Amino acid sequence: MSDSEFKVEFSVQMKCDECRKKIISKLSDYDSIIIDLINVDEQRLVIRLKQNSPSPLRIQEMIENELKINTIIRGASDDFAAVAELRGSDRYSSVIGVVRFIQNSSKQTLIDGIIEDDDLRLIFQKKIDSLDLVSMIGRSLAIKTSDEIIAAGIIARASKIYDNSKKVCLCSGKTLWQERELNRKSHKSLSD
Numbered sequence: 554m555s556d557s558e559f560k561v562e563f564s565v566q567m568k569c570d571e572c573r574k575k576i577i578s579k580l581s582d583y584d585s586i587i588i589d590l591i592n593v594d595e596q597r598l599v600i601r602l603k604q605n606s607p608s609p610l611r612i613q614e615m616i617e618n619e620l621k622i623n624t625i626i627r628g629a630s631d632d633f634a635a636v637a638e639l640r641g642s643d644r645y646s647s648v649i650g651v652v653r654f655i656q657n658s659s660k661q662t663l664i665d666g667i668i669e670d671d672d673l674r675l676i677f678q679k680k681i682d683s684l685d686l687v688s689m690i691g692r693s694l695a696i697k698t699s700d701e702i703i704a705a706g707i708i709a710r711a712s713k714i715y716d717n718s719k720k721v722c723l724c725s726g727k728t729l730w731q732e733r734e735l736n737r738k739s740h741k742s743l744s745d
Contacts, residue, residue, distance in 0.1 A: 559655045559663045560589070560630055561609045562714045563598040565616060566623035566730060575620050583607065597627075599714060608665045608678040609653065623730055628712040629655040633686050637694045637706040639668060647671050648704045652694060653711065656686045668696055668704060 567573055573593050580586045585606030590599040600612070607615070609626055616624045628634065633656040641648030650668030657663075662684040667676045695705040720729060727735070 557657065557659065557661060558587075558601045558603055559657050559661075560599065560601050560714050561612075561626065561655065562628040563600075563609075563613065563616075564596050564625045564627045564729060565591075565598045567593045567596055569593065572620075572622055576616060576622070579615065579620060580612075586612070596720075598624075602663070608663075608676060609655075610665055610667050610676050610678075614676075623733070625729060625733060626653065628714050629653060630657065630713050632656050632658055632713070634711040634713055635686055635690060635708050636711040637708045639694070639696060639704040639706040641670070641704045642702050644701070645670065645703045648696075650696070650704055650706075652706070654684075654686055654689070654708070656684070660684070662686055 565572070565576065567576070570593060573591055576591060576598065577588060580588055580600065583606060585603040587601040587603070588598070589601055590597060592598075602609070609629070613624045613626055616622050635654040637652045637654075639648070639650035639652065647670040648668065649670075650666060652664060652666035655663040655665065660683055662681045664677075664679045664681065666678075667674070669675065689708045690710055692708050693705055694708055696703045725732065
């Protein structure tokens with residue numbers, strides 16, 4: 554792996570080898586995406602992203618929207634990863650978002666995020682050459698206008714590649730796919 558590449562792991566609800574072939578075919582359209590592992594039985598996809606590749610969120614959307622296969626970002630980086638779940642302030646209560654921080658061995662950090670409400674959706678990506686990501690754990694992250702906070706969250710450690718093999722949530726007993734569907738419905742009901 555090159556020092557400037559970023560590694561990302563997805564759970565992909567592949568049901569057969571045909572799903573695997575579709576994903577390989579779709580991702581092979583991009584020279585900037587290298588497949589390290591794709592396993593139907595484990596429903597796991599691990600890729601490396603080179604410079605100018607689509608963001609992990611865009612790749613997730615591409616697999617879901619174009620191939621119609623449910624996908625979740627499961628882990629990132631062999632080195633260090635963090636995540637912040639954003640919730641809207643009182644005035645912007647329908648706003649939610651997620652920002653992932655993926656650090657590679659040369660301490661470059663890929664920041665990959667999404668923020669949305671009932672009407673708008675923004676996906677963004679930024680690379681920072683030198684960020685002490687470890688020192689960011691526990692700090693707040695806010696999306697704001699010049700005079701008010703729209704959404705905020707706390708930066709927390711995230712699972713690295715192969716660190717998150719759970720398929721069932723211990724809290725609810727539901728599979729990660731059932732949990733995801735509940736979260737989607739919950740967000741929809743918040744915005745109604």
